[in-house]
Amino acid sequence: MGSRSPAGVAAELDGLAIADEYRRFARYQARGHSPSYEALSFGVAGDERLLALLHTLPPIKRQPNLLLAAARHLGAPVDAADRFLDWVVANWERVRSLVLTRRTQTNESARCATLLPLLAALPQPLALIEVGASAGLCLYPDRYRYRYDRGEEFGPTGSPVTLPCRTSGPVPTPRQLPEVVWRAGVDLNPLDPADPEDAGWLESLVWPEQTEWLERLRGALGVARTEPAHLVRGDLNETVRQLVAQVPDGATPVVFHSAVLAYLDPQARAQFTRTVRDLPCHWISNEAPGVFPELLDKLPEPAPADRAAFVLALDEQPVAFTGPHGERLDWFAGHGPEEG
Numbered sequence: 001m002g003s004r005s006p007a008g009v010a011a012e013l014d015g016l017a018i019a020d021e022y023r024r025f026a027r028y029q030a031r032g033h034s035p036s037y038e039a040l041s042f043g044v045a046g047d048e049r050l051l052a053l054l055h056t057l058p059p060i061k062r063q064p065n066l067l068l069a070a071a072r073h074l075g076a077p078v079d080a081a082d083r084f085l086d087w088v089v090a091n092w093e094r095v096r097s098l099v100l101t102r103r104t105q106t107n108e109s110a111r112c113a114t115l116l117p118l119l120a121a122l123p124q125p126l127a128l129i130e131v132g133a134s135a136g137l138c139l140y141p142d143r144y145r146y147r148y149d150r151g152e153e154f155g156p157t158g159s160p161v162t163l164p165c166r167t168s169g170p171v172p173t174p175r176q177l178p179e180v181v182w183r184a185g186v187d188l189n190p191l192d193p194a195d196p197e198d199a200g201w202l203e204s205l206v207w208p209e210q211t212e213w214l215e216r217l218r219g220a221l222g223v224a225r226t227e228p229a230h231l232v233r234g235d236l237n238e239t240v241r242q243l244v245a246q247v248p249d250g251a252t253p254v255v256f257h258s259a260v261l262a263y264l265d266p267q268a269r270a271q272f273t274r275t276v277r278d279l280p281c282h283w284i285s286n287e288a289p290g291v292f293p294e295l296l297d298k299l300p301e302p303a304p305a306d307r308a309a310f311v312l313a314l315d316e317q318p319v320a321f322t323g324p325h326g327e328r329l330d331w332f333a334g335h336g337p338e339e340g
């Protein structure tokens with residue numbers, strides 16, 4: 001039996017890690033939300049050709065969401081795993097080029113349903129600063145309608161976006177929508193809601209069966225086009241201080257982020273924590289549990305093991321677990337603003 005080269009062994013180990021990532025994505029993220037993505041991700045995990053091609057990409061570019069969105073954007077069939085896999089192999093150079101150009105910038109306005117109880121409880125009016133804003137669709141919590149499972153639907157009449165949200169625990173029901181006088185954001189690559197290319201990419205990031213999500217995205221893009229936010233290009237650590245300094249007099253500055261800090265390495269996250277702690281602002285964080293390990297000790301209960309959940313925190317105090325796409329809000333007893 002011939003011995004394998006170190007590069008061959010490394011590729012094989014890499015392939016196992018990539019396969020594991022795709023299986024986990026299939027099991028814990030796609031399952032129950034996108035049967036086709038579940039099947040395609042399991043398909044990728046079991047296909048030597050795809051694993052070898054993914055191995056040629058930088059690690060950050062191997063994510064299931066990115067590959068699946070890029071292939072779909074270019075017209076890959078998603079109704080059968082075999083056909084999808086053959087299509088990706090045959091069109092690899094185009095897929096590779098799009099994967100290297102684009103990022104997973106999924107912009108989910110529905111996350112506003114999980115942020116709203118905190119935003120509504122702060123001294124009004126608000127100046128919102130979102131770091132990792134993508135196209136800025138989470139900067140319009142006052143322009144969407146809300147349908148929490150306990151209570152009446154509310155929000156501006158005629159809004160093209162209604163956000164349903166399942167709840168548990170003593171969620172502080174907002175008495176009124178927040179008053180937002182300034183909307184600003186930073187992103188490494190801000191997307192322009194008015195640019196058809198950017199809007200098209202955002203649509204490709206929506207999972208195939210999620211027609212409500214697609215409608216929501218289109219509605220939110222329309223809202224953002226009507227009332228453009230002040231979005232700047234840059235790294236959040238280098239920009240957040242300047243943005244807070246620009247907040248109009250009389251407004252409460254709120255720095256917030258969701259599904260962003262996981263993209264930073266631990267040193268950059270620690271730098272962000274130090275910076276924001278020193279700024280005259282409130283800080284709302286909505287991120288996966290391991291992103292800020294210091295928050296784990298403050299959780300009143302362990303994060304759910306059977307589904308993906310984010311930790312919602314105000315000024316470093318966890319108040320709830322949230323659905324990663326804003327679909328649920330599980331408030332901790334005795335945490336955060338008083339029930340309204």
Ligand SMILES: C[S@@+](CC[C@H](N)C(=O)[O-])C[C@H]1O[C@@H](n2cnc3c(N)ncnc32)[C@H](O)[C@@H]1O
Nearest residue numbers: 105107108132134187188235236258259260263
């Ligand atoms: C998954 S998207 C989430 C977008 C939005 N926060 C939401 O909840 O819908 C993550 C965004 O963070 C941005 N991002 C990642 N690292 C960043 C950094 N160091 N500085 C600024 N933006 C960053 C990405 O470009 C991307 O648009």
